[in-house]
Amino acid sequence: DTGVSQDPRHKITKRGQNVTFRCDPISEHNRLYWYRQTLGQGPEFLTYFQNEAQLEKSRLLSDRFSAERPKGSFSTLEIQRTEQGDSAMYLCASTPGTKNNEQFFGPGTRLTVL
Amino acid sequence: KQEVTQIPAALSVPEGENLVLNCSFTDSAIYNLQWFRQDPGKGLTSLLLIQSSQREQTSGRLNASLDKSSGRSTLYIAASQPGDSATYLCAVRGWSGNTPLVFGKGTRLSVIA
Numbered sequence: 001d002t003g004v005s006q007d008p009r010h011k012i013t014k015r016g017q018n019v020t021f022r023c024d025p026i027s028e029h030n031r032l033y034w035y036r037q038t039l040g041q042g043p044e045f046l047t048y049f050q051n052e053a054q055l056e057k058s059r060l061l062s063d064r065f066s067a068e069r070p071k072g073s074f075s076t077l078e079i080q081r082t083e084q085g086d087s088a089m090y091l092c093a094s095t096p097g098t099k100n101n102e103q104f105f106g107p108g109t110r111l112t113v114l
Numbered sequence: 115k116q117e118v119t120q121i122p123a124a125l126s127v128p129e130g131e132n133l134v135l136n137c138s139f140t141d142s143a144i145y146n147l148q149w150f151r152q153d154p155g156k157g158l159t160s161l162l163l164i165q166s167s168q169r170e171q172t173s174g175r176l177n178a179s180l181d182k183s184s185g186r187s188t189l190y191i192a193a194s195q196p197g198d199s200a201t202y203l204c205a206v207r208g209w210s211g212n213t214p215l216v217f218g219k220g221t222r223l224s225v226i227a
Contacts (some may be wrong), residue, residue, distance in 0.1 A: 033214055042118070042203055042217030043158070058213070073165075091157060092137075101146060101207065103215060105158040 004106035006092050012112045014084055019108045020078045024064040025094030032075050033103065034067060036060065043091055049075060050097070082113045116141045120204055120218035127194055128226050135189040135221045137204030142185050148215065149178050149189050150203040159202065162189070166209075194225045 002077050005024045009092035012073050025032050031049050035043035046065070048056045061067075064082075069075040079086055093103040117140045128131055131146075146165045151157040162171045162178040164187070170179040177190040191198060201222045205215035 004157075019208040035214075040219065042205070043215075044217070045214035046217055058214075065201050089155075102163045103148065104159060104160060105150070107136075110155065 002102055003065045003093075004092055004094055006043045006106040006109050008109055009107060010112075012114065014114050016081055016086060018078065018080045019082060019111065020076055021090055021111075022074075023075045023077070023092030023106060025074070025092070026067055026096075026104055029071070029094035029104075030072065030094065030097045031095045032069060033093045033095075034075070034077055035093065037091055046077075046090075047062040056090050079111075082111075116144075116208065116216045118206055118216050118218035120202075120221050122221060123180065123219065123220040124224075126224040126226060129194060129196060131194050131225075132190070132192050133194055133223070134224070135191070137187040137189070137202075137218055139206050139216075142182050142209075142215060143209045144181060144182065144211050145183045145207045145213075147178075147180055147187050147204065149176075149187075152201045152220070153175050154201075162200075166176050191223075191227075194223075196225045196227045198225050199223055208213060 007022045032049045034046040037043040049069040064080045067077045089108045090109045092106045095103045119138045121136045148163045149161045164171050164180045175192040180187045201220040202218045205217045
């Protein structure tokens, strides 16, 4: 078990371009969360999956954002028509769904929109 | 709406000191509370998880306490070391247990050798 992994670790893009991030949770973790963190702030919730079902979305998740988790394994987060305000660290976390519910985070993807 | 506050925002101490980081939350109906460490530009590392029925958890030089009724948690770090320098984040989960974590802004700790 290598923990939660995220790819890419860094992404620089021009305003208006589309970007896609990938998260691979810890194997057999059925819950997966996406968070966004800007400088000097704590992470803020974006969306959450239980297996392949997207159960909750934050108001932060505008129409330009879409997330998927096909087959309940890895997840992707796509941002269309990026804006400078999208620049942030995008964090993925998974949890086994047991009573413990401890969340384990990946290293994050740092997005810079020029 | 749950709000989490961490005090102080930043802290600088000499090596060897014992220190306390504070976390408060507005809604006491929580499922659990988790303390994380974050190094600059990195992801979050889970340090301690306290269930709502527990009063404290210990891991090595770290001890976290929870007073749910007053909406407070503290992280105690004994005999601080320069390697402890990082941002420490507190996060709470709502009562349903499946809800996402709500984070504070963190306390940035510097331990000076």
